[in-house]
Amino acid sequence: MIHMSxxxxxxxxxxxxxxxxxVGIEKGDFVFVVGPSGAGKSTFIKLIFREELPSSxxxxxxxxxxxxxxPAEVPYLRRGLGIVFQDYRxxxxxxxxxxxAFAMEVIEAPRREIQKRVNHVLDLVGLRHKIRTYPTQxxxxxQQRVAIARAIVNSPMVVIADEPTGNLDPDTSWEIMKIxxxxxxxxxxxxxxxxxxxxxxxxxxxVIAIEKGCIVRDQDGGAYxxxx
Amino acid sequence: MSATRxxxxxxxxxxxxxxxxxxxxxxxxxxxxxxMASVSTVALSLLILGMFLIMxxxxxxxxxxxxxQVQISVYLQDNLSDRDMREVGTxxxxxxxxxxxxxxxxxxxxxxxxxxxGDQQSLLAALGDTNPLPYSFEVKVDKPERVKQVAQATGxxxxxxxxxxxxxxxxxxxxxxxxIRIVGLILIVFLAMAALFIIxxxxxxxxxxxxxxxxxxxxxxxxxxxxxxxxLIEGMILGFGGALIAVLxxxxxxxxxxEQVYANLVFLPLIPQYPFLxxxxxxxxxxxxxxxxxxxxxxxxxxxxx
Ligand SMILES: Nc1ncnc2c1ncn2[C@@H]1O[C@H](COP(=O)(O)OP(=O)(O)O)[C@@H](O)[C@H]1O
Ligand SMILES: [Mg+2]
Numbered sequence: 001m002i003h004m005s006x007x008x009x010x011x012x013x014x015x016x017x018x019x020x021x022x023v024g025i026e027k028g029d030f031v032f033v034v035g036p037s038g039a040g041k042s043t044f045i046k047l048i049f050r051e052e053l054p055s056s057x058x059x060x061x062x063x064x065x066x067x068x069x070x071p072a073e074v075p076y077l078r079r080g081l082g083i084v085f086q087d088y089r090x091x092x093x094x095x096x097x098x099x100x101a102f103a104m105e106v107i108e109a110p111r112r113e114i115q116k117r118v119n120h121v122l123d124l125v126g127l128r129h130k131i132r133t134y135p136t137q138x139x140x141x142x143q144q145r146v147a148i149a150r151a152i153v154n155s156p157m158v159v160i161a162d163e164p165t166g167n168l169d170p171d172t173s174w175e176i177m178k179i180x181x182x183x184x185x186x187x188x189x190x191x192x193x194x195x196x197x198x199x200x201x202x203x204x205x206x207v208i209a210i211e212k213g214c215i216v217r218d219q220d221g222g223a224y225x226x227x228x
Numbered sequence: 229m230s231a232t233r234x235x236x237x238x239x240x241x242x243x244x245x246x247x248x249x250x251x252x253x254x255x256x257x258x259x260x261x262x263x264m265a266s267v268s269t270v271a272l273s274l275l276i277l278g279m280f281l282i283m284x285x286x287x288x289x290x291x292x293x294x295x296x297q298v299q300i301s302v303y304l305q306d307n308l309s310d311r312d313m314r315e316v317g318t319x320x321x322x323x324x325x326x327x328x329x330x331x332x333x334x335x336x337x338x339x340x341x342x343x344x345x346g347d348q349q350s351l352l353a354a355l356g357d358t359n360p361l362p363y364s365f366e367v368k369v370d371k372p373e374r375v376k377q378v379a380q381a382t383g384x385x386x387x388x389x390x391x392x393x394x395x396x397x398x399x400x401x402x403x404x405x406x407x408i409r410i411v412g413l414i415l416i417v418f419l420a421m422a423a424l425f426i427i428x429x430x431x432x433x434x435x436x437x438x439x440x441x442x443x444x445x446x447x448x449x450x451x452x453x454x455x456x457x458x459x460l461i462e463g464m465i466l467g468f469g470g471a472l473i474a475v476l477x478x479x480x481x482x483x484x485x486x487e488q489v490y491a492n493l494v495f496l497p498l499i500p501q502y503p504f505l506x507x508x509x510x511x512x513x514x515x516x517x518x519x520x521x522x523x524x525x526x527x528x529x530x531x532x533x534x
Contacts, residue, residue: 071452072451072452075449075450075452076449089447091440102444102448103444103448105247106448106449107449107450108243108244108454
């Protein structure tokens with residue numbers, strides 16, 4: 001599904017975010033990317049959806065080289081990915097329903113399918129009863145659930161998340177994790193950068209630990225492994 | 229750019245176009261003041277463009293009309309026999325482009341001269357019984373461009389003293405239109421740039437206000453074309469709106485001008501309102517819309533890199 005080989009990323013200011021990273025993530029995997037702040041986790045995520053280009057190395061998503069995509073092809077890569085951020089990134093002037101539907105409208109999905117899918121994913125994240133609510137009227141956890149609903153509404157093969165529980169309290173984080181686990185159960189690959197030690201320790205998923213831009217550990221059913 | 233993007237264009241549905249237009253209109257409303265400033269600038273630029281167009285085209289029209297009315301006077305040398313004079317007439321008739329040749333006797337010439345002098349005929353008393361005016365031919369040609377050529381040819385004929393036509397007025401008129409054209413062009417370029425700048429700026433503000441939305445659109449896989457269209461439409465509406473105002477004002481003004489001319493200056497050959505005004509309106513609307521599209525494209529290229 002996602003294959004990196006010899007990936008390095010040096011930003012234009014000279015800071016080395018990743019160096020010689022090689023890793024494979026297969027369909028249906030649930031992967032935590034962990035590591036101290038500044039280790040390169042966000043860069044790892046950004047390379048996958050071509051927010052950033054690697055300085056060297058090979059990166060394929062679903063068999064296609066991300067590096068070689070034409071700018072006009074990037075949207076089609078992203079349609080196969082669901083992206084979740086720490087800060088939710090919802091549109092404040094749109095309702096919950098509209099925020100989720102927006103992701104389908106901009107790729108010109110048929111109207112009837114939009115209705116069906118949006119209601120379905122809002123059911124999945126437990127927010128069907130809040131469709132007319134605006135994001136500012138929601139708690140952080142609820143906002144993140146809307147963001148997750150938006151990420152999966154186009155049925156992506158992979159959901160990538162950069163510290164999705166970074167702004168949430170432990171209980172809420174657990175609710176969010178339950179949702180990701182449910183999404184993973186139906187075959188969606190999950191790649192999640194996180195700082196959340198209790199969650200990683202308890203969930204016993206594959207853990208890729210990055211330190212100073214290098215993968216230092218890649219372990220199935222692993223633990224967080226840091227005390228920070 | 230690439231095939232993928234082109235496909236995106238052609239495949240867009242009516243619903244998508246509705247969405248684009250809705251977004252563009254919402255954004256225009258949201259930036260009411262800037263939108264108004266943009267529309268006014270475009271309107272002003274195109275108003276001036278239109279005014280110069282009207283002026284230049286009408287002066288040109290006038291010059292051509294005058295030139296085509298111009299006849300060449302071919303003055304004959306003194307002491308030519310009747311036969312010689314007739315032969316000159318025949319030769320003139322055979323010149324290419326000559327449509328009409330009229331013989332003017334010395335007496336007729338004097339009569340006309342008297343008429344032109346009007347109440348100052350007493351001046352002629354000094355001449356006594358002599359008539360200093362020569363025999364001449366009045367020559368008309370089919371096309372105004374030929375006037376000069378025919379005048380030169382006849383001027384060199386044997387038995388011809390000289391040949392004259394009212395070249396001064398016509399040439400001055402052409403020079404005038406040339407200068408108006410140059411001044412107008414400079415002014416129009418400046419104003420078009422101002423219009424372009426203000427539209428680009430309006431769109432920049434819109435893009436900035438909606439950067440979050442644009443970011444999300446990119447993350448969920450909207451194509452660049454899809455993201456750009458609402459802004460492009462917004463710019464085009466601004467340009468078209470400005471042009472429409474200019475067109476309405478110019479059409480009205482030209483109508484009033486035409487009324488005045490027909491009532492008071494009948495001899496002035498004003499270009500008829502139709503289809504002239506229709507052509508001009510179409511031109512201005514196209515130019516306005518193009519300025520709008522270009523302005524927003526400039527902004528999008530600078531502020532919406534992918
Ligand atoms: N846009 C950028 N420009 C320059 N340096 C960057 C940029 N983004 C990240 N970095 C640097 O790259 C390194 C890795 O950053 P990041 O991938 O954000 O790590 P993490 O998400 O693990 O905290 C850090 O040293 C950071 O300062
Ligand atoms: Mg990070």
